[in-house]
Amino acid sequence: EGILVSGATIEKNLAKVSMVGVDNKPGNAAKIFAHLAEAKVSVNDIIQTEVSKQKANISFTVNKNDFNDAKKAVESIKEKVGCDNVFYRDDIAEVSAIGVGMRTHYGVANMMFSALAKEKINIDSITTSEIRISCLVDKAQGDKALICVCKTFELDKPVNKRSYV
Amino acid sequence: EGILVSGATIEKNLAKVSMVGVDNKPGNAAKIFAHLAEAKVSVNDIIQTEVSKQKANISFTVNKNDFNDAKKAVESIKEKVGCDNVFYRDDIAEVSAIGVGMRTHYGVANMMFSALAKEKINIDSITTSEIRISCLVDKAQGDKALICVCKTFELDKPVNKRSYV
Ligand SMILES: C[C@@H](O)[C@H](N)C(=O)O
Numbered sequence: 001e002g003i004l005v006s007g008a009t010i011e012k013n014l015a016k017v018s019m020v021g022v023d024n025k026p027g028n029a030a031k032i033f034a035h036l037a038e039a040k041v042s043v044n045d046i047i048q049t050e051v052s053k054q055k056a057n058i059s060f061t062v063n064k065n066d067f068n069d070a071k072k073a074v075e076s077i078k079e080k081v082g083c084d085n086v087f088y089r090d091d092i093a094e095v096s097a098i099g100v101g102m103r104t105h106y107g108v109a110n111m112m113f114s115a116l117a118k119e120k121i122n123i124d125s126i127t128t129s130e131i132r133i134s135c136l137v138d139k140a141q142g143d144k145a146l147i148c149v150c151k152t153f154e155l156d157k158p159v160n161k162r163s164y165v
Numbered sequence: 166e167g168i169l170v171s172g173a174t175i176e177k178n179l180a181k182v183s184m185v186g187v188d189n190k191p192g193n194a195a196k197i198f199a200h201l202a203e204a205k206v207s208v209n210d211i212i213q214t215e216v217s218k219q220k221a222n223i224s225f226t227v228n229k230n231d232f233n234d235a236k237k238a239v240e241s242i243k244e245k246v247g248c249d250n251v252f253y254r255d256d257i258a259e260v261s262a263i264g265v266g267m268r269t270h271y272g273v274a275n276m277m278f279s280a281l282a283k284e285k286i287n288i289d290s291i292t293t294s295e296i297r298i299s300c301l302v303d304k305a306q307g308d309k310a311l312i313c314v315c316k317t318f319e320l321d322k323p324v325n326k327r328s329y330v
């Protein structure tokens with residue numbers, strides 16, 4: 001079964017909230033996202049990594065127009081969930097490689113990360129699913145990252161002429 | 166458009182590697198995953214959160230049978246990417262709610278997190294996509310978490326009888 005990356009996308013109308021060091025105990029994620037739902041903030045991707053038994057980092061992206069509401073909601077809940085630090089960024093772009101069977105192919109992630117590395121593009125966050133691999137990069141490097149992904153997966157060529165399938 | 170969660174799954178044959186405090190500069194993600202690819206380790210979900218301009222946390226899940234190879238590969242690369250600390254867990258289970266149009270519905274994430282919170286189930290990591298919301302939980306709570314998700318989204322009832330669509 002070949003790796004078939006069928007497309008690449010870029011989303012620039014995004015902002016990211018990163019909550020560093022949230023208390024890693026039941027109920028805290030629910031509190032944060034209930035607060036955001038009450039503020040009618042529609043959340044895109046949610047990413048949480050565990051830092052230790054005691055702490056976790058939660059970050060999520062929102063539409064730019066929801067950014068101020070998201071900030072207000074997070075500022076009012078951060079103490080209740082023991083969050084050490086929050087930082088906000090709206091200078092980001094999400095570049096994704098889209099395809100089928102992506103998850104089991106470490107090849108795709110590998111190709112994408114090394115292609116961005118060659119172009120000296122920093123990867124701010126990563127999230128993967130069955131159908132896509134998404135990297136948040138600095139907005140100033142968004143277009144360069146998109147072109148880099150298109151070239152890496154030879155998206156300008158017809159499927160039967162690509163060398164990596 | 167209603168929220169349609171069409172199913173819930175659990176995956177127990179997983180292990181997780183968490184790299185805390187990797188230097189946040191271009192090329193480091195590529196080094197880690199190239200190393201894993203060389204060791205023929207097939208990576209499932211990859212999650213990276215940005216901790217600051219200087220540091221990022223990268224975690225990923227692998228099949229249990231790849232766990233030892235993953236550990237070896239990570240131990241040999243962690244210094245080269247400035248990683249502060251690595252921890253490994255094989256006592257985890259991934260519980261997912263599957264459906265269409267998940268991403269734009271903060272309602273689904275909200276319902277899932279608060280349902281797990283009510284059952285006092287800790288969420289270790291989170292990753293979302295267009296078609297699923299996945300939480301890693303302690304393996305001992307995996308079955309309880311799966312039942313909790315099925316109940317929350319009324320998966321035992323026919324679609325036209327569910328109260329949350
Ligand atoms: C950090 C947060 O996700 C917490 N572990 C919870 O279960 O809600």
Ligand SMILES: C[C@@H](O)[C@H](N)C(=O)O
Pocket residue numbers: 121122123124187188189190191192193194195213221
């Ligand atoms: C942490 C790692 O992802 C780094 N930012 C990179 O671009 O590779």
